[in-house]
Amino acid sequence: MLNQTTSDALFTQAKDLIPGGVNSPVRAFRSVGGTPVFMQSAAGAWLTDVDGNRYVDFINSWGPMILGHAPAVVLDAVRAALPHSLSFGAPTRRESELAQLITEMVPSIEKVRLVNSGTEACMSAIRVARGYTGRSKILKFEGCYHGHADAFLIAAGSGALTLGTPDSAGVTAGVAQDTLTVPYNDLPALQAAVAANPSQIAAIILEPVVGNMGLVVPQEGYLQALRALCTEHGIVLIFDEVMTGFRLAPGGAQELFGIVPDMTTLGKIIGGGLPVGAYGGRADIMNQVAPVGKVYQAGTLSGNPLATAAGLAQLRHLQQHPELYAQLDATTAHLADGSRQIAQELGLNYTVNRVGSMFSLFFTAAPVNNLEDAKQCDLPAFGRYFHAMLERGIYLAPSQFEALFISTAITDELVDKYLTACRESLVEAHRAE
Numbered sequence: 259m260l261n262q263t264t265s266d267a268l269f270t271q272a273k274d275l276i277p278g279g280v281n282s283p284v285r286a287f288r289s290v291g292g293t294p295v296f297m298q299s300a301a302g303a304w305l306t307d308v309d310g311n312r313y314v315d316f317i318n319s320w321g322p323m324i325l326g327h328a329p330a331v332v333l334d335a336v337r338a339a340l341p342h343s344l345s346f347g348a349p350t351r352r353e354s355e356l357a358q359l360i361t362e363m364v365p366s367i368e369k370v371r372l373v374n375s376g377t378e379a380c381m382s383a384i385r386v387a388r389g390y391t392g393r394s395k396i397l398k399f400e401g402c403y404h405g406h407a408d409a410f411l412i413a414a415g416s417g418a419l420t421l422g423t424p425d426s427a428g429v430t431a432g433v434a435q436d437t438l439t440v441p442y443n444d445l446p447a448l449q450a451a452v453a454a455n456p457s458q459i460a461a462i463i464l465e466p467v468v469g470n471m472g473l474v475v476p477q478e479g480y481l482q483a484l485r486a487l488c489t490e491h492g493i494v495l496i497f498d499e500v501m502t503g504f505r506l507a508p509g510g511a512q513e514l515f516g517i518v519p520d521m522t523t524l525g526k527i528i529g530g531g532l533p534v535g536a537y538g539g540r541a542d543i544m545n546q547v548a549p550v551g552k553v554y555q556a557g558t559l560s561g562n563p564l565a566t567a568a569g570l571a572q573l574r575h576l577q578q579h580p581e582l583y584a585q586l587d588a589t590t591a592h593l594a595d596g597s598r599q600i601a602q603e604l605g606l607n608y609t610v611n612r613v614g615s616m617f618s619l620f621f622t623a624a625p626v627n628n629l630e631d632a633k634q635c636d637l638p639a640f641g642r643y644f645h646a647m648l649e650r651g652i653y654l655a656p657s658q659f660e661a662l663f664i665s666t667a668i669t670d671e672l673v674d675k676y677l678t679a680c681r682e683s684l685v686e687a688h689r690a691e
């Protein structure tokens with residue numbers, strides 16, 4: 259058994275002060291049971307908790323730490339920025355440098371606005387789409403997560419799913435009315451929803467590869483059909499690449515699948531671990547944003563000098579080292595294929611979905627192409643597996659409805675460590691039955 263004495267004490271204290279003891283729900287381990295691990299420090303692939311236990315990190319702060327923890331290139335940039343003060347509330351050179359880099363890496367983005375989180379990016383993007391089209395409704399997909407703004411907490415995936423409350427209290431019926439939801443990977447359902455709401459849909463927003471119901475892959479031709487449908491009906495197509503941006507390719511999922519969305523939202527990797535988000539797209543759409551246009555959106559700390567230093571350093575490194583994407587792909591293929599094979603050998607035949615450096619091992623033998631499929635998983639067995647992996651020094655997302663995010667710090671040796679732990683943990687998770 260892990261010694262978690264200090265983590266347990268800190269969690270007890272935190273629960274008195276912070277709702278559920280955490281500042282984001284999925285951190286609370288509710289769906290897997292037990293108490294969350296409090297972290298002390300991290301370097302490369304390794305996390306160290308407050309009791310001195312060490313874990314190999316396969317979640318990487320839910321994506322941002324694509325170069326592993328505390329990479330010199332990012333830390334040096336932040337260190338250089340630090341003495342120049344932490345915020346000005348006035349424009350800085352690095353904001354344009356970061357904007358320039360984003361437009362180079364993601365060419366569908368002609369103009370971009372920096373914000374502080376993925377939530378802000380998505381919330382702002384739909385406001386702009388509504389301002390641009392003069393329409394009220396948005397369409398999202400069941401199980402896709404676009405942050406915690408009211409309009410998105412309808413069939414919202416991930417944290418909301420794990421807690422068993424897909425719709426949040428506090429979201430008004432009025433707001434819910436303007437959000438249409440359809441199952442992912444179901445083109446007829448999408449076509450029907452669009453047909454039933456003629457000239458009313460401002461935007462369709464989606465994760466082009468879904469990470470928030472576990473990793474779900476768009477079926478052949480699905481994204482192309484979606485693009486064509488939006489063009490035909492004057493609907494703004496928003497790719498939420500908060501997870502996939504700069505991860506699946508330098509230009510994100512849109513580069514990988516060759517689709518040009520009208521708008522894109524970004525977060526996670528873009529800040530190198532500091533709070534940054536961004537939304538951008540076609541210049542004619544982005545020119546709706548104040549002060550040029552009439553869609554208001556603002557932020558006291560937006561374009562913060564430390565955040566832009568970290569983000570620029572990490573993105574530049576990725577742009578200058580395209581070979582890292584091949585490395586991530588190969589590492590993750592070993593992990594995913596190895597997991598699938600081990601499950602097969604144990605007679606479990608579990609489904610493994612992977613795209614680039616994201617993958618999920620689903621505790622079901624059936625294919626997982628949408629939220630309903632993902633819900634068929636054996637969640638108690640996943641909970642036991644999660645804890646068995648933790649005991650063996652493998653830190654996974656504490657929910658079946660999450661993807662794993664692989665960093666460049668994962669070596670072949672760590673892949674072997676993961677696969678050994680995976681075999682033992684799958685056996686342990688099913689021994690109880």
Ligand SMILES: *Cc1c(COP(=O)(O)O)cnc(C)c1O
Nearest residue numbers: 375376377403404405500501525
């Ligand atoms: C994480 C995430 C968000 C929300 O970003 P925050 O920075 O947590 O607000 C939005 N969309 C997707 C696809 C995400 O994975």
